[in-house]
Amino acid sequence: MNIWLSLFVSSILNLDNVSAFQILISRPSFVGFIIGSINGFVVEGFIIGIMTELFVYDFVPVGGIPVPNGTIASTTAILLIPYFDGKIFIPFFIGLICGEGFSYIEVYLRTLKSYFNKILEKRFMNYKFLVGDIIFYSMLIDFLIYLVYGFLVYFIFSKISSYLNTNYLNNVFKISTIGTFFIIMSSLFFKFKTQVSKNE
Amino acid sequence: MNEMSFKDRFLVVIRSFLLQASFNYERFQNIGFLFIILPFLKRIYKDDPAQLRNSLLRHLDIFNTNPYMSCFVVGNIIKMEMLKEDEKKIINIKQALACAFASIGDRIFWARLRVLTSILTLLLFLIFYFFSSINSEAIAVCVISSLIFYSFSSIYIRWIGTDYGWKYGGERNCGIDTFNWNRWIRILSRIGFFLITISILLIFFIYGYLYIGNNNKDIVFYVSIPIISFLLQRYFRKNKKSIFYPVISFIIISFILASIW
Numbered sequence: 001m002n003i004w005l006s007l008f009v010s011s012i013l014n015l016d017n018v019s020a021f022q023i024l025i026s027r028p029s030f031v032g033f034i035i036g037s038i039n040g041f042v043v044e045g046f047i048i049g050i051m052t053e054l055f056v057y058d059f060v061p062v063g064g065i066p067v068p069n070g071t072i073a074s075t076t077a078i079l080l081i082p083y084f085d086g087k088i089f090i091p092f093f094i095g096l097i098c099g100e101g102f103s104y105i106e107v108y109l110r111t112l113k114s115y116f117n118k119i120l121e122k123r124f125m126n127y128k129f130l131v132g133d134i135i136f137y138s139m140l141i142d143f144l145i146y147l148v149y150g151f152l153v154y155f156i157f158s159k160i161s162s163y164l165n166t167n168y169l170n171n172v173f174k175i176s177t178i179g180t181f182f183i184i185m186s187s188l189f190f191k192f193k194t195q196v197s198k199n200e
Numbered sequence: 201m202n203e204m205s206f207k208d209r210f211l212v213v214i215r216s217f218l219l220q221a222s223f224n225y226e227r228f229q230n231i232g233f234l235f236i237i238l239p240f241l242k243r244i245y246k247d248d249p250a251q252l253r254n255s256l257l258r259h260l261d262i263f264n265t266n267p268y269m270s271c272f273v274v275g276n277i278i279k280m281e282m283l284k285e286d287e288k289k290i291i292n293i294k295q296a297l298a299c300a301f302a303s304i305g306d307r308i309f310w311a312r313l314r315v316l317t318s319i320l321t322l323l324l325f326l327i328f329y330f331f332s333s334i335n336s337e338a339i340a341v342c343v344i345s346s347l348i349f350y351s352f353s354s355i356y357i358r359w360i361g362t363d364y365g366w367k368y369g370g371e372r373n374c375g376i377d378t379f380n381w382n383r384w385i386r387i388l389s390r391i392g393f394f395l396i397t398i399s400i401l402l403i404f405f406i407y408g409y410l411y412i413g414n415n416n417k418d419i420v421f422y423v424s425i426p427i428i429s430f431l432l433q434r435y436f437r438k439n440k441k442s443i444f445y446p447v448i449s450f451i452i453i454s455f456i457l458a459s460i461w
Contacts, residue, residue, distance in 0.1 A: 018220050020220075022220075043334055057318055058443040060310045061310060113222050113223065116231060120260060124253050124256045124260070129238070135218050135235050138222040139221050171458040172451070172457075176454040178425050179428065179429045179450040183429045186429060186434070188396050190434075195312070195393070
């Protein structure tokens with residue numbers, strides 16, 4: 001029940017990424033907090049969320065280039081926490097893989113949505129001036145594809161989690177998580193340093 | 201339609217939230233743009249369906265800008281359509297403004313304000329961790345306060361954009377000099393740099409306290425992690441590689457480190 005509720009909430013929040021609002025309710029730290037609250041991992045959810053967020057924000061979505069989806073990354077990671085005895089290290093990296101995977105689906109979706117242009121051209125030529133339904137169907141497609149993708153990746157990784165949840169791998173990914181955090185912070189520091197020196 | 205009322209501005213801002221709903225690689229935000237201006241075009245050309253059709257087909261063409269800055273373009277175009285300006289002039293101004301505002305918006309929102317919001321969230325979290333304790337309420341404060349800060353900025357710029365776009369309507373500089381954008385970009389960069397520096401100092405302090413302070417045995421191991429991370433990040437950034445490269449390299453190194461320790 002929590003899985004579907006989490007994915008449903010996450011799918012709605014994900015619309016904020018591209019389709020609607022862009023007021024950052026799809027940001028991984030917020031999603032992590034919400035999904036974490038639903039599943040009883042508030043602190044873990046937030047930590048996964050903020051790390052994913054800082055990682056994903058290293059990419060700038062200029063000109064419509066697809067970037068790793070932080071919403072699905074944090075959601076999947078949080079849903080997988082119980083399969084790794086409450087540890088966040090391996091789920092965090094699985095989340096990043098899922099987030100990157102979803103960016104390829106987004107490319108496909110955006111290509112598919114080009115078809116709506118032809119529908120609208122035909123409509124306008126026939127003096128039918130309606131656009132709202134296309135907007136609605138676009139968002140519905142985004143919502144459903146995200147929901148299905150979210151469930152699939154959750155299902156696959158929850159099935160193979162028993163092979164991944166070993167002491168050795170948990171140690172490896174604990175070190176990797178700390179290292180990744182320092183990589184992210186270092187990247188952000190130099191990004192702002194470059195911005196400041198360029199502006200001078 | 202001679203004036204843009206409060207209700208009209210509200211309508212533009214609300215509809216602008218859906219600018220990218222039908223984002224496609226053929227013409228980018230064109231359907232969203234059409235969705236925003238449709239009620240106004242219907243009003244302007246209410247007695248002339250042929251003109252309305254031509255206008256809609258014209259605006260179905262490629263359109264791509266920063267979503268937060270789109271209202272500047274929308275305001276200008278609605279005014280120009282209302283004044284029944286030359287078709288070619290409308291299209292030219294629309295495309296020129298889209299490019300200019302995309303550049304400004306990307307630098308302000310994507311490259312600075314959005315990242316700054318995350319750093320602010322992280323910093324609040326670290327402050328709570330350092331001075332108090334971490335619980336659901338503390339996390340809610342971290343997340344929601346930064347969310348309000350960003351949402352307010354983004355909605356404000358959409359509102360102001362509609363206002364100024366309508367006011368200038370394709371004349372003079374089309375409202376592009378509403379703000380001293382370069383000054384804002386400079387200020388945001390400096391705030392970002394200041395916050396990230398404070399965050400890093402706090403992180404090192406907490407990391408040292410947690411992992412190094414009481415752990416003389418593994419001190420080399422824990423000190424080596426940030427050093428290796430830093431070197432990897434610099435190496436791959438120098439070679440213009442994405443952040444995935446240093447992270448994957450570090451995972452490989454972690455296999456070795458986990459075997460040794």
